[in-house]
Amino acid sequence: MSTVEIRNLHKSFGDLEVLRGIDFSVESGQVVCIIGPSGSGKSTLLRCVNLLEQPTSGQVFVDGIELTDPDVDIDAARRRIGMVFQQFNLFPHLTVMRNITIAQERVLKRSRAEAERIATENLKKVGLLEKAKAYPAQLSGGQQQRVAIARALAMNPSLMLFDEPTSALDPELVGEVLSVMRQLAQDGMTMLVVTHEMSFAREVADRVVFMDHGVIVEDGPPEQVIGNPKHERTREFLRRVLNPVG
């Protein structure tokens, strides 16, 4: 059973058809990077996986459960799907510790003590234990994003979604976030990552998916999709991304 399975997914915003028939799956423990030009629908695809966007048609399965079935408790399903956003979206009125414990307590009904123990574990994992009492505004972008990863991990997800996690960061802060993600991948987490970081995709991904105009153009191991792309559109995109000056 695949961790994620998507069948004939379509999504329109008004007259604009953003996803035009996506079929694709992610196996347990796989790291899949989605690349493509802006407007290609890669973020929308990611947001359809946990139904932050309601698909216009098609089916989404996570851990074998069809999330697009209206009878499914979507809140329960989302607990198993961690999500990390481009803009971090930490809760600014709460401390780092509270950011990580609030959903554990309110959603998973863990005790305060247990939630804090798990939060501490995950803060250690992202190397920010000393910031537990800080507020998000006191952290750098890279630190905020690492807290956001810890917050998602504290829910014990079986799948992690990353929506351009380093795109809002200053260049010198990208590395610390990528290294946390690399560690996560080595620990066997199933990850679906929308990214522009080609070197990360090449090094960490089991599969790279290239999207353009709402369809998947190419899907395969990184050495094939990035190293030796079959399609002209992929080659064209990679030329622009890898040699921005030329």
Place this chain on the structure above:
Amino acid sequence: MSSVTEQQQALRPRGGLSPRKKQRISRGIQYAVLVIVVVVLAAIADWPAISQSFLNMDVAREGLPELFTVALKNTVIYTITGYAFGFVLGLVLALMRLSSVGPYRWIAATYIEIFRGLPALVIFLMIINLPLAFPGFRLPGDVYGQAALGLGLVSAAYMAETFRAGLQAVPKGQMEAARSLGMPYMRAMVSIIIPQAVRIVIPPLTNELVLLFKDSSLVLFLGVTASQAELAKFGNDEAATFANPTPIFVAGVTYLLITVPLGYLARRLEARQGGGR
């Protein structure tokens, strides 16, 4: 050098005054008029009568300590209960206004339009006649209940609009992050969105408290007893008793004791929010 003087000459108005000189003369005339008005008013006013009628210390002293122990206390009670009711109802209306459920939106929009469009006094007069519609029904706390209801109904409409603006000012990503952690919609609202929205709207909500504090004077029309009197009614009654309007003046000053610091606080909070964070 000569060309500079030529340019200087060219910018001088021919045979007239420069704009700056004109402005200075006009300012002088304004000050003169102001001084004349004050002098004339001071000359025609009957100072002994003013001091006798408005600043009569003997009459003012008669109002103590009830001015504070009864009148101000009641004003505060009416204001706080009305505000608490308006706060809760306003928040519910704001959530309805932003709901994806059509009928909720329409109900809230209609309520807000009606209660913002009605004078508070008319609402109070309607509340007095409420028993005609619901025979045998009495509000808990009697006049206190009626006052809380009236002030709450009015302020809820205004606070609903304030809360709506505050809720909309919280970035969309906050709701998405909360939902992606598995929180149901209402849970996310209560734990994540509303606390942030309330922080944003604290300054306008403080202003609303000032407005409500003044509107509490309308309780006068509910037919309150002496022990239920608030500042305006208290001042009016005392003035009638002593055939001297000093108590009304004193009541006015007592309002200012509360409204001026509150207004100052609201502006401070606003400035603090505007300048950073």
